[in-house]
Amino acid sequence: MTQAFRIENGGLINRDKKLSFKFNGKTYLGYEGDSLASALLANGVHLVGRSFKYHRPRGFFGAGVDEPYAVVQLYRNGETEPNIKATEQELFEGLEAKSVNCWPSVNFDIGAINNFLKIFLPAGFYYKTFMWPKSFWYRIYEPFIRKAAGLGVASTKHDKERYEHKYEYCDLLIAGSGPSGLAGAYAAAKNGAKVILAEDKSRFGGSLLTSDVNIGNQSGQDWAEGIIAELKTMPNVVVKNRSQIFGYYDHNMLVMSEKVSDHLPATKKYHPNKRLWYIRAKEVLISSGSIERPIVFGNNDTPGVMLSSAAKEYLKVYGVLVGIKPLVFTNNDSGYETAIEFKKHGVDTVVLDSRKNPESEIIDEAKSLGINIKNSYVVVAAQGYKKVKSADIASISEDKKKLGKIENIECDCICVSGFWTPTIHLASQSGNKTKFKEEIDAFVPGQSKQNEITLGSANGVFSLEETLKTSFKTGSELSKKITKKDNEIAIPNVVEKKSSQHDKFWCVPLPKGKNYKRFLDFQNDVAVSDVEIALREGYRSIEHVKRYTTLGMATDQGKTSNLNGLQLVSEIENKVVPAVGHTTFRPPYTPVSIGAIVGREVGKQSKPTRKSPMHSWHEKNNAVFVDAGVWLRPRYYRRGNENLFEASKREAKNVRTNVGVCDVTTLGKIDVKGPDAAELLNRVYTNAWLKLPVGKARYGVMLREDGIVMDDGTTTRISENHYHMTTTTAQAANVLSHLEYYLQLVWPELNVNVVSTTEQWAGAAIAGPKSRDLLQKLFPKLDVSNEGLPFMGYMEGDLSGVKARIFRISFSGELAYEVNVESDYGNFMWEKIMEVGEEFNIQPYGTEALSTLRIEMGHVAGSELDGRTIPFDNALEGLVSKKKDFIGKRSLQRSAFIAEDRQRIVGVVPLDKQTSIPEGSHLVKDDKAPLPNPKLGHISASCWSVEYDNPFSLAILKDGKNMIGQKLFAMSPLKNKVIPVEIVSSHYVDPKGERVRS
Amino acid sequence: MLYINCPHCGMRSQNEFSYGGDASVKRPELNKEVSDQEWDNFVYNRKSLRGKHLELWQHISGCRQWIKVERDTATHEIFRTFKADEEVA
């Protein structure tokens, strides 16, 4: 039996190309142009899954984006993706899909026992049941819910697919290619406007693909095809199918997800899987159409119950009969169109119309075709478990309260139409306050909020003639404003059948003694009774009812359920629907792949990688790198089998005994130039800068206005009006912005320019007792003696023909220099230093040794300047000028900042001189004190002191000044450690600072 | 994403800018006696308005100029933008 439900001819599929695919392990055939849903239906497969909560059998309800049931797990090219709507997934050769929500199989589902045992999970079930006992949550409830719930399984493998982001600007963006979208796009394009027309399906045309209309003496579908063909030839128009505009954001920015490859067996080489478009549009035409809404009746979730428009689409677009004994249940004329379509293919339907005496052209046509029509009739309940077998029907009184005698008629599907709901998501997301339109019992967009206009059935207009007229006019007028061109377009004449008023009827009452489940939300299994419970329990706001019952909260976001839910609440509450109001429409309109949102920013591409000019040298010399912000810095240089600890100890030791060289290119560098440069520095730094002579460097600390230390570094006066400022690697960008803020906004009278020169200079720190000898050999013509180049001195030199800047500054606490050359010469400088340094036993050292050296010297860095400390805390109060004003000075008078027991930096040594103290450990007085044990301070940085060969840490400790010599405990619950420690001075090595001046 | 008219560069997307807070705050002059209250108002106290708000943005990935933006904090509507030294009337 293959494709038994496919009609001989017709549909828009390509019958010359057969495709084979697998569903739940079984192989089927379909055609190119099928959706997974249509191909399954062609093969008579109606059972596709189990429902979310009750695990009831689920079939197909819609044919597109509104589908609440047919969510499958897709397997494609060795990858798997959950949460795929079978109605949206195009068929390709070799496609594989599986049902979700069913275990062990879709035909025998253990969870469904809940259903048979009538252990229905009522509204608020999760809130009520899983509340207590608390201990049950992790062991019993959560695993149970995890197994039972969910719409598929996310892959845990690395996603090989590529996703792109694209930024685009246009005059008119048109969302949806139905009649209104095509007319609007065409008129705007003819006026020369830059137009983007987006269609979420693979085929353009929207309702014209299934409606029986005539435009300009051709079928609606042919007309659409002609318009699209012409638009595609125009250079000012971008036409995109498989592209869903899912979000309308601020300032007319919309985001569109283009499925580039999902319809193919595998993504083509160099193609992305999806492309996310960020589109800034001057004007937006929302032509997103409308979605048919169901009528609520008993067991209305049985497979075989579906929207009448979906049945028509399966027939007209895919050539598939969803049943051979259909029952149509309608409150408006749309159901008749489906019945007529069935009749054209030789299938007889019974139409139940809730209206008493409806009259229209469409109904006349149905009558003339001999279709069996029952007026004032409704479906009371569907019968059948895995598939509709029959329907209980009855006549209904005019007030829709009383049912007549119940009859049972055989049928294999029930096509239901409860009229149309405009798709107003985008308009609502733009900020448009929607309004309720009585004639159609639905919300439509109100006053435009951003530059958006909603057209056609999305605006509640269901006449094709009116839609085309308005859309041509709107497209033409909006584009005229932008392009100043006005090409008149002849509006084609339209032939369409007029429809009559729909019946304001949406829910069939329960017959006496029956307790059928009547579902409102098909994806989340929310029934009429659930909403009733919520209201009985006192929930009033529609937003609360939504969250309590989960009505409209699933991945279909209530596309088919929201309005019926509102009708129910309004009825029980005795309020009109607009008084109940609808819940907020939030983007995305449909689920969007995380991959598409992330785009190319994955793995190494998630942030830029900055490398110093000496990077390749480090690589060649076994450097192990560490991320320092966006920079890659050598952490240590491995020799043989050394680990981090051994290597960094060796490198640090070599600095203390011989000489080491460290790549300091990453330090932020800012050129400060102008006659008022010294004045700016004097206001930015806490210490005095007006008297710094040319050729001298000075260490400075800068604060935020709240008194907290922002950054530190040395600044050197290169010439009269030229200063070279350095910042920490991490704060470089912030410091530049900070300076620009004061120069542009606060003190514009200062004649100073600042610019980042971080990239312009490569830097090498040469540190150790033999560094002067090395420097002398590098610059034989210079006097680099202690007198010629004293501590904090600066001079320029010639490094074998390359201009170099030499600073006598030290971070390691040793006699040290920093040499800068222009970046392109960085590697040359480095190799020269290594070559000349060989006789002094030079070794390169990484950030780990660098940390060790600064920690045991008590020099502060990022872990102390952590956004919570003031100069005093870092023992930097000596650098705070009492005479002049500077940024943040006034804040230092805050009572907490001058408190007697203010926190302050100290050194910490374990009593056993063996156990390293984990960074982040808390210092406490009593390790046995009851929790929460009062914290006195925390360990900010730890190292292995190479000077004393034992662990040493820095800490910020309350009343640190008076704590030297005290015995405390360092506790790290994270590492499960309690270490008895002694508090010592933070200047563990060379407390008088003699070495740097030697 | 906001669309901001940089007075130096033209219309640019928000991701080129960084936010700088209330533009109406004036830093007390240097070397001037400032009361605790005045200083608190400058450093900490902000009105957190709902509605029209004059605020600072820096065109950090563009011309690097600080600009003033008059924006509605509730609707995100931007009314006017100004250069740093422009008087806001």
Ligand SMILES: [Zn+2]
């Ligand atoms: Zn700019």
